[in-house]
Amino acid sequence: MNDVIKITQDLIRCPSVTPKDEGAQELLAALLSDAGFECHHLPFGEGEERVPNLFARIGASGPHICYAGHTDVVPPGDESKWTYGPFNPEIKDGILYGRGASDMKGSVAAFAAGAIAHVNKNGAPENGSISLLITGDEEGVAINGTAKVLEWMDENGHIPDVSIVGEPSNPDQLGDELKIGRRGSLTCVVEVRGRQGHVAYPERADNPMPRLARVAAALSDYEFDTGNAYFPPTNLEITSIDVGNPTENVIPNAGTIHFNIRFNDIWDSDGLVAKLHEIIAGLSDDYQLDTRCGAVSFLTQPGAWSDVVSSAVEEITGRKPELSTKGGTSDARFIQAYSPVVEFGPINNSIHQIDEHAKVEDLENLTVIYERIIELYLAQ
Template sequence: MDPTDPVAILAGLIRCPSVTPREGGALAFLGALLSREGFEVARPVFEEAGSEPVENLFARSGGEGPHLVFAGHTDVVPPGDLGDWSRDPFAAEIVDGEMIGRGAVDMKGGIAAFVAAHGRYVRKNGAQKGRVSFLITGDEEGPAVNGTVKLLDWAKTRGERFDACLVGEPTNPDALGDMIKIGRRGSLSAEVRITGRQGHVAYPHLADNPVRAAVAIADALLASPLDEGTETFQPSNLEITAIETGNASVNVIPARCSIFFNVRFNDTWSVETLKAELAARVERGAAADRLRPGRAPASCELLWRERPSAAFSTRPGALTEALVAAVEETTGRRPQLSTSGGTSDARFIKDHCPVIEFGLVGRTMHMSNERVALSELQGLTDIYEAFIARWFAAHA
């Protein structure tokens, strides 16, 4: 296989059914390819109680000097109903100039483009004056417990120090060159469990309806904006995603009710200050007597869910400047520097070095018939090659 051909590399990756947490052959394929290119390849596996073991890959090439790392993931979401696909999601068929397959955009295409870009750079310029590494996980689409966060610590204990990182997530909304992610909003999820007393709806004085308290608590959570946004971030946003009682009977007052919500927040807040604000809102809602006149405050418990992530942004500097210039040189577009969207593994990497994200157009990610135009894949490869050259030139 030509290591400078992103189309061939992407086809090889897509044909590996690496649905989280299965490796599916994708890391083996990538490791073999990088080994032939002179990279030292390691394949650490991480696990912990209550989670699946996950295979990861760390590959490095070069010697002393500035260290640029490319990060990403080979795991993909399930394809869903195969009847919704026009082609086998793991066949990498090309139709009308587009490659169809799960992971084509998110984010095997980014990996293929960077591997090919580095191969082209080395063949034109010789080995870079420093080090290039690949930090690739199989756990980004899953719980993100045994992937990048542990792989970073593993690399650090072995003396690896990174000067900058590019994550190849699909960042462009409409066209290649639209957007570079220079940060991400934080994410915090929670459940409010409200305890009442079950009873017959015709005798409410003998029961205590937790749904009435849930309405008051939900109102308190949503009553006022968390903030108005900052120079770098849009306003923080709280969404209630479910209110559940587990009660299917229309003539029974339920014994309990749960409110589930998620907040995507900006750098106005830390995880701890946001938790304090939300706890105060829940307490105010529980104490409200508008819907529960004469009752004591509702009994409720606030439970924090999943692993929260803090908002972060990367300051302008050599990393951002090199990528912006590479995008402009290749596409003629001046990319927007954005912190929009969901979370990514960049939230772990930012504790180790400056990190930004740039990849393919994300319009079909996680969809049936996920696909990438071959011209776009080649364009991303050209951008990455120009970026590598500019970044190392800035650190010469």
């Protein structure tokens, strides 16, 4: 059996700080090729922006289950603060330490080991396919990673019927949460304008500051919705209010409010932008609103696919995972446009930290869970 811990350790030894790979995907491709997977190396981007990606598939027909993950990691920070060093995977008291142990080389190793175990027991699937979509660009700008691989998969007949992202989804224990969607993110800046002038001659100026304050209050107070069964309410947070006025006797020309909205599936970004214009235009004639949608919101309706994953998790851990949409964005935001996608992976309490770690037992159980998911899904 391919040992999940050995694979994780081998991957951690590759210092694949985004967007570097340092042999991580080559190592994975070698393992998968040996088990009969057809591997495609799919680098996208030029020069400094070149990102390594790997797509591996076994089986030619549907139903097709795809695992998505990344082999890049965030920088280690001050390496001298690590107990064993970030790229020196050590096990102490049943805990494996190293950058990527949880986010998410341990997860990638668990799925690879689980899928290989399934193939070793059952042979290559005759009716069905198993694939892995591995990017080196998840922790970076995410331009030349999953989004581009999906386009390639679409052009080459590799779009899966269901997908699972192996990001660390569990807050404390394996089996806590199964993510079935994510909120969207809209980053905005509004400039409220007036006319500059001398504080002693306010009739010749138009001070935008009171309007700026009213706009800030109105944005912050607005109740977009009250949430629904799977999502918390849409929330707007002001991150900065700036005037940049160094003087005490000049009425400023304009001021800006920076804010971010995390929105549920009741809204899309166009609808939100229209609502923002309505709120702001009601208080200020002269303004400019700029927005950037970092992620759309999505929900994979609970049903056949989430049931398969949920029952495999419950079988192995004895815990029924809560269906959740909490947390930041992941590459599931790209995958949701092509197939139903859920997220289940390691514990996230040490990710991006010094001494990132994962319990050996959890990675072993995760391997069995992924193998069971494959088994249950392909048996349908």
